[in-house]
Structure formats: structure tokens, C-alpha cells
Amino acid sequence: MKLVFLGTSSMVPTKSRNHTSMILFYKDQGIMVDCGEGTQKQLRKANISPTKITKLLITHWHGDHILGIPGLIQSLGANQYSKTLEIYGPKGTREFFQNMRKSFYFPLRINLKITEIEKGVFFKNNDFQLESMPMNHDVPCVAYSFREKDKLKINTEYTRQFGLEQHPLLGKLQKGKDITYKGNKIRVQDATIGKKGEKITFILDTSNCSNALKLAKNSDLLVAEATWEHNRKEKEDHDYKHLSAREAAQLAKISGSKKLILTHFSQRYKTTDGILKEAKKIFQNTTAAKDLMAVEV
Numbered sequence: 001m002k003l004v005f006l007g008t009s010s011m012v013p014t015k016s017r018n019h020t021s022m023i024l025f026y027k028d029q030g031i032m033v034d035c036g037e038g039t040q041k042q043l044r045k046a047n048i049s050p051t052k053i054t055k056l057l058i059t060h061w062h063g064d065h066i067l068g069i070p071g072l073i074q075s076l077g078a079n080q081y082s083k084t085l086e087i088y089g090p091k092g093t094r095e096f097f098q099n100m101r102k103s104f105y106f107p108l109r110i111n112l113k114i115t116e117i118e119k120g121v122f123f124k125n126n127d128f129q130l131e132s133m134p135m136n137h138d139v140p141c142v143a144y145s146f147r148e149k150d151k152l153k154i155n156t157e158y159t160r161q162f163g164l165e166q167h168p169l170l171g172k173l174q175k176g177k178d179i180t181y182k183g184n185k186i187r188v189q190d191a192t193i194g195k196k197g198e199k200i201t202f203i204l205d206t207s208n209c210s211n212a213l214k215l216a217k218n219s220d221l222l223v224a225e226a227t228w229e230h231n232r233k234e235k236e237d238h239d240y241k242h243l244s245a246r247e248a249a250q251l252a253k254i255s256g257s258k259k260l261i262l263t264h265f266s267q268r269y270k271t272t273d274g275i276l277k278e279a280k281k282i283f284q285n286t287t288a289a290k291d292l293m294a295v296e297v
């Protein structure tokens with residue numbers, strides 16, 4: 001699994017930081033979270049073909065998270081994108097999308113499916129599920145988590161004792177069913193090792209809220225906004241609708257997450273050293289994202 005940060009800035013981009021977007025690659029899936037202005041260019045720089053995108057998860061309709069969408073969709077049309085782009089977003093997403101289409105000549109050359117989501121699991125297949133929770137921002141906003149299914153791995157040392165190697169029956173064991181081979185009963189609990197699926201949570205614009213904590217619970221990786229250092233937050237974020245580095249770190253700690261990556265930084269910060277230092281005081285395993293940074297999960 002690979003996560004690539006395409007943009008790590010908040011409202012205003014800087015020379016080194018583009019607007020918010022990231023993309024998670026898992027098997028045949030390219031799951032993009034937000035698509036700020038200039039995301040297409042960032043994809044180019046990261047050598048990622050936009051046609052790899054299968055799902056677009058929108059946290060909310062503030063410009064820094066969505067202004068790249070029309071351009072991206074037009075490029076997909078020009079690239080003979082043959083999949084159906086699945087777009088998920090909070091209440092109002094369908095209407096915002098239609099309004100955007102009406103505001104200029106926008107030929108829709110790809111298939112897409114828009115789903116408005118709020119709370120709970122909204123996508124599930126044999127490998128993973130996606131869940132959302134409403135956040136507390138000044139417009140409808142959701143956060144997302146990706147949860148890989150727990151898997152059973154064959155304990156080959158054990159199964160070999162029965163001469164059982166590369167056999168279709170192994171598939172049955174992996175599905176959690178006991179089997180009988182050459183008269184021997186082979187039980188799942190002896191012949192397999194449980195492998196816990198990875199959980200990645202993406203929390204963008206929000207104040208500190210209980211839903212953020214619920215969604216982030218036991219994440220292997222928590223990606224969270226840290227727009228300000230805490231002292232600045234009190235001066236500049238009058239409505240307190242963003243997380244500071246300190247709050248993001250507290251969230252990682254209390255939720256029992258293993259690793260924290262911060263993003264969505266204010267243009268005020270030339271470097272993220274102060275933000276990182278503040279977060280690390282509370283949660284040591286923290287990294288500040290950089291544009292085009294790729295992380296193996």
C-alpha cells in the first residue's frame with residue numbers, strides 16, 4: 001500500500017506546497033482524498049497517471065479541497081478513462097458538482113457516480129472498507145478511514161507436515177474453514193496465522209471533536225491536518241475550526257494510533273519544523289508531510 005501526498009497546504013499555496021490532495025494505492029484502487037487546485041500538475045510531477053484514480057473522496061467543498069476537480073475530470077476524458085469514477089462527499093456534493101458543471105463549458109466525457117455520505121461504512125469489498133464520520137467545520141465536512149480486512153495467512157510449516165502444499169484446499173483454510181486432507185483433520189486455528197488489516201484515517205478540516213477520535217481509533221496511520229501551531233491557532237483561527245499541531249498529536253495519542261502524518265499547513269510557515277516539534281512533544285512518531293512525499297503503509 002502506498003500513500004502519496006500531492007499537496008500539503010491549506011487555503012493559500014506556497015512555492016513548495018500545493019493545495020490539499022493525496023492518493024492511496026491499494027491493489028487496483030487509486031483512492032484520492034480531496035483534489036485542490038493544481039492537483040493534476042502534482043500528479044504529473046509524481047509520475048502518476050490520473051487514470052489510476054478509481055475513487056475520489058471529498059472532505060468538504062471549500063476551494064482548497066475541490067478546485068482541481070473540473071480540470072482533473074476533463075483530463076480523464078482526454079485520456080480515454082474507461083472506468084466509472086466514484087465520487088463520494090458530504091451532503092450537497094451532487095448539487096455543488098452540477099453547479100460547477102453549469103458554470104462553464106464542461107463536456108462530461110467520462111462515467112461518474114456521485115454518492116453523498118455522512119456516517120458509517122459506505123463502501124465494502126472483499127479486501128477493504130471505507131467509512132466516514134461528520135466533522136466539525138464551518139461547512140458540512142466529513143473525514144474518512146480506510147480499513148483493510150483482517151486476513152488469514154497459511155502457516156506453511158504446519159500444513160507441510162501433512163504434505164499439503166499449493167493445494168486448492170488451502171484456500172478453504174484461508175476462508176476460515178477446517179479441512180480434511182488424506183484422512184487428517186486440519187483445523188484453521190492450527191494451520192493459519194491471523195494478519196490484521198491496516199487502518200488509515202484521514203482527518204482534514206475540523207475542530208477537535210469526538211467523531212474525529214472515534215474514526216481515528218487504533219489507526220495504523222493517522223493523517224491529520226495541523227493548520228497552525230497551537231499559540232497561532234488562538235490568534236488566527238477565530239472559529240477554532242481547524243486542528244493545531246498539538247491537537248492533532250493529542251488525537252493520535254488518545255486514539256491509540258501508531259503513526260501520525262501532519263498536513264494542510266498554513267502559508268505562514270516557511271518550514272514545518274515548529275509544527276513538528278510541537279506535535280512530537282506529545283506524539284513521538286509524527287512526520288510532517290511534504291508535497292510528493294510517498295509513504296509505504
Ligand SMILES: [Zn+2]
Nearest residue numbers: 010062064205
Ligand atoms: Zn482546508
Ligand SMILES: [Zn+2]
Nearest residue numbers: 060062137205
Ligand atoms: Zn475548510
